[in-house]
Amino acid sequence: MANLLWIQAACCGGETASLLNSDHPHLQAALSSLGMTFLGHSYFHDHALGSPERVMEQCVAGRIPVELLVVEGAAYLRGRQPESRVPGVPLIELIQALARAVDSTVAVGTCASFGGIMACGRNPMGASGLQFCRDQAGGFLGADYRSRSGLPVVNVSGCPAHADWIVGTLWALHSGRVHEEDLDPYNRPRAFYGKLAHHACPRNEYYEFKASAAAYSQQGCLFENLGCKGTLCESDCNERLWLARTGSCTRGGFPCLSCTSPLFPDGFVPFFETAKIGGIPTSLPLDVPKAWYVGISGLSKLACPERLRHNAVSFKQSWTGRKEPSGDAGKDNRV
């Protein structure tokens, strides 16, 4: 069986936690469908080959072949490097050495892809993703890096990445289904990052009529007042759904912060309110020209039905707005 080597760099363990949340199929079925031997990972390392430290040493020495190199977390471009599992080898050097010899390299999560939270603010540690630092190509493998398959680092961003994105990308690479044109300009698989978090958001009708929530727990759209970046976020969160397919950020009642983006988090402040100039949001939905947005949203606000105007600022069960025909029918359309 081909080997997959998973390295946990400067991270929070969130990608591993998300992977454990796999459902339909469950993690074990998902991993066995991959048909690969897991090495290096704190929980899934196959101890039959020896301890993770011993195995990593042999991988670096070329005695154990590695097909897929997976990195969770960022590494530091300056200052004191985190230690790696191979004594005496700094983390960055371990990843650089392994990346030269593997068929494909995968960055799991926004930290490994772009630096993410680890590189936020003044970036005290000089954190960087593997082949991007924020939206600038480079990172610590360099813009020209290609693995043996000829691909750049494949970025499975997200804070965290959905388990389906992780397992699906590993499977596609292992079965030779990924070509350069399948990746977007930030080297994310278009299969998962070709949509917007906005798609299939249950608040879409509110969005259409600019019927907006004024506070959390209300049913209206979160874009106009509460900082939602779902119309900018390249992901399929609201179609794929999280947590046994029950939720997403906007379904949970809080704004999407575009965590799959190279500029997450600092490119999306303020997080919980919508920056506006003259009443117009400064970051408009992806690819929508400002003049059109102003015209259409003004018009749709005027056309907003009373039903949406009412429900947008209510946390209670939806008011249908319909005149009730008779008796109890239609009183409650949710339970």
Add this chain to the structure above:
Amino acid sequence: MPVKTIEFSPFTRLEGDLRVTVEIEDGHVTRSFASGTLFRGFESMLKGRDPLDALVITCRVCGQCGLTHSAASASAMRALTGASMPPNAFRASNVMLAIEAIISHLTHFYLSLAPELSEIPGDSEARQRFRPPAGRSFARALREREELLGVLGLFAGKWPNSLAIQPGGTTRPVDASEIRRSHGLLGEYVSFVEQQVIGCRLEEWLAVRSAADLEAWMEVDSHRMSDVGVFVRLSRAHGLDGIGTWQARFISSGGWPDCEGGALTAPGFYDGNPAELDQAQISEQTAWSWYEQKEAGLHPFDGETIPAPERAEAYSWAKAPRYAGQPAEAGPLARLVIDGDRLVADLMLKHGPSAFVREMARLHETMRLLKRLGAWLDEVEPGEPFFTASPRPMQGSGMGLVEAPRGILGHWIRVADGKIQNYQIITPTGWNLSPRDSGNRSGPLEEALVGAPIPDAERPVALSYIVKSFDPCLYCTVH
């Protein structure tokens, strides 16, 4: 007798990287040093930012207990602004935080501890149950997680890194049909726990109130052959009940608070005698940590996190939290001792704060939380508010103390002109894996390792059991 020094780095099947160095004399540990080997800089990232940014950034300190971090951050901001949240938000938060704790406890048991037990030579039962990836208990525990995740999704939307807990309450109103659905999913999860984890009804387990009750419970086949039953048998056979003790002091802020000022588990401090928790007694020292050193410990409102990796005498990126100048242990054992839980109190009398009792407290708390979850679901009142708007934190300071799965978690925030001046976090593993302090006093794990029998330095299983019994999360610990 020669002193032999051995170093274990990093431990596997843990959250994050830990290095433990022990000195062995005559087959026993005489001194130990615990090191967190990664620094990330969260506290310095927060300086100068909008206070609300802390909700987004601190929940990403840890991939396993992010909801608890945002709860602590929200609580610190409420303390600063004087805001409150409606009763439903307490109930919804407790549902979310309890699920986070149950998932964390059982992830620890099945992914971290039980795989160690599966490697005990000659025990085929443990191997068939617990060995990853095919062990039957291991595989089923991973699969059944989905039901609890389904409930969490209805309250938190997404996880890890949900922002459903805010200073003014919770962001998702849950309706009656969703409460029904949650009960159904919880019921399915509880029947998995009853069949596989404890081999009896939850109520039967909760009636085990003493070491003698546990003996009697072990007499029944279905109990003895449950995962907890096998753990109890292995713990006795391999001495987990006799290792990992120390002169324990316990600290807890009180777990899962209700809207009337009570909590599921009581707050307090315990050093043989119960006392009230006085947060002014909390300080952090950096004598042996890679940070600039101050003469005395600093209270977290005045705390500093200034890296000094050049300090040769230091050995950890963790600081040394102290309560009234002394180390203290956090976690399920601390919570249940302080709460006066009868089973845990009696096990403590018999076995002390050993690796076995620490693990038992975690399993027992899991059952208590599963039982309480159903009641919290019933207390949610659909149609009543979950959220009230609260003022922006502009000026002042606030503290949020919350019980994370692994123990007491504190966030301290100081704000001036609407910007964060200082933000300090003390995590439960920070308490438990503390390095030495300026008085050269070891942290709880370091003390608990002293005396551990290491007959074979190539296979120091006792070290592994003791370390695991604290369920360390190095991500949280290392700032």
